[in-house]
Amino acid sequence: MLEYRHVSISCQHTPILKDISLSFPEGKITTIIGPNGCGKTTLLQCLNGVSRVTSGNIFLDGEDFLKFSPKERARKLSFLPQVRTIIPTLPVKTLVEHGRFPYLGFARKKSEEDIELVRKAMDFTQVSPYADQYADTLSGGTRQRVFFAMTLAQNCDVIVLDEPTTYLDLRAQKDFLTLLRVLRREKKTIILTLHDLNHALQISDHLVVMEERKIAACASPMECLGQHIIEDVFHTKCKRFEDADGTYYFFE
Numbered sequence: 001m002l003e004y005r006h007v008s009i010s011c012q013h014t015p016i017l018k019d020i021s022l023s024f025p026e027g028k029i030t031t032i033i034g035p036n037g038c039g040k041t042t043l044l045q046c047l048n049g050v051s052r053v054t055s056g057n058i059f060l061d062g063e064d065f066l067k068f069s070p071k072e073r074a075r076k077l078s079f080l081p082q083v084r085t086i087i088p089t090l091p092v093k094t095l096v097e098h099g100r101f102p103y104l105g106f107a108r109k110k111s112e113e114d115i116e117l118v119r120k121a122m123d124f125t126q127v128s129p130y131a132d133q134y135a136d137t138l139s140g141g142t143r144q145r146v147f148f149a150m151t152l153a154q155n156c157d158v159i160v161l162d163e164p165t166t167y168l169d170l171r172a173q174k175d176f177l178t179l180l181r182v183l184r185r186e187k188k189t190i191i192l193t194l195h196d197l198n199h200a201l202q203i204s205d206h207l208v209v210m211e212e213r214k215i216a217a218c219a220s221p222m223e224c225l226g227q228h229i230i231e232d233v234f235h236t237k238c239k240r241f242e243d244a245d246g247t248y249y250f251f252e
Contacts, residue, residue: 001026002065002077002158002189007056009039009046016042016051022208022218027187029180031200034210035234040193041082043210044162048079060158074102078154080147082162082193092138092146093131096122099153121152124179140167148176159183161192165199177203197230198249209233225249 003023009016017039024030032040045051046058049070058065060076068076078099088095099121100114110118122128125145130138135146144167151159165173173196180190180203194200200207201221209217209229217229224230231238236251 001059001061002191003059005057005059007046007058008054009042009051010054011042011045011051015054017213019056020215021056022215024189024191025206026189027184028205029184029190029192029203030206030208031204032191032193032208032210033195033197033200033230034216038210039213040210041162044079044160044191044193045081047073047077047160048081050081071102074154074156076156077158077160078151078156079160080151080162080164082166084147087136087143089134089136091132092127092135093118093122095135095146096127096149096153099150099155102154117155118153121149124152124182125149126175141169141172144168145172145176148179157187158189158191161190163193163195165194165196173199197234197251201225201249202246 001023004020007020008018009020020043032043034040042051046053047065053066065073065077096118097110097114100110100118101108103114104110122131125148127142127146127149130142130146135143138146144164148164151161165176168176177199183190204221207217207219207221207224208215209224211233216233217224217227219227219229225238234251239250239252241248241250
């Protein structure tokens with residue numbers, strides 16, 4: 001389990017979040033939602049070192065996560081950031097192989113296990129046909145799937161995704177959410193941020209609702225809906241529709 005205990009976080013020396021305590025259920029999908037500027041990305045970025053924890057502790061399976069070396073962190077938790085300002089000029093397969101770097105020695109020699117995990121990650125995200133194509137020549141949506149494959153190649157039990165559906169069209173978003181459900185069946189702990197409230201309600205076992213840089217609620221989607229927390233935080237009204245394919249939520 002990943003747990004924040006009285007954590008305060010700053011970004012570029014500016015305090016953003018203060019005294020945050022919450023835990024993310026093991027083997028479940030937890031989605032963090034909230035209006036722009038509420039601190040969702042900052043809450044996650046302390047896990048990859050972009051934001052700095054100024055007080056408090058973060059524990060992963062009972063161990064002090066902040067005391068791990070960068071390589072140790074990358075073996076325990078994989079992180080897909082929201083924005084990448086630099087796109088490597090590398091073949092797709094080579095880029096995905098970067099996900100195995102935390103496990104390789106100085107010679108960077110890949111084992112059979114490394115090769116197989118890269119293959120599985122590429123097949124899972126359906127980017128194998130692009131193996132020899134350079135990442136900077138791909139569409140935004142395909143490139144996002146390549147970075148997701150690299151994240152999965154780390155083979156971590158905890159996967160953190162900051163706005164992973166960025167650049168994906170509607171069909172690709174639906175396919176991506178299906179992949180998350182498959183990972184959940186494999187007992188992966190998935191933590192992500194989403195702007196699409198309907199998707200968040202459909203995919204999540206657990207919601208963290210943020211407002212004004214604080215935690216407004218930590219509960220199941222049905223509890224958040226029943227208590228009108230999402231409507232209050234987003235100043236909106238929720239409408240629910242059902243058909244043979246499932247339940248959908250619209251906000252206006």
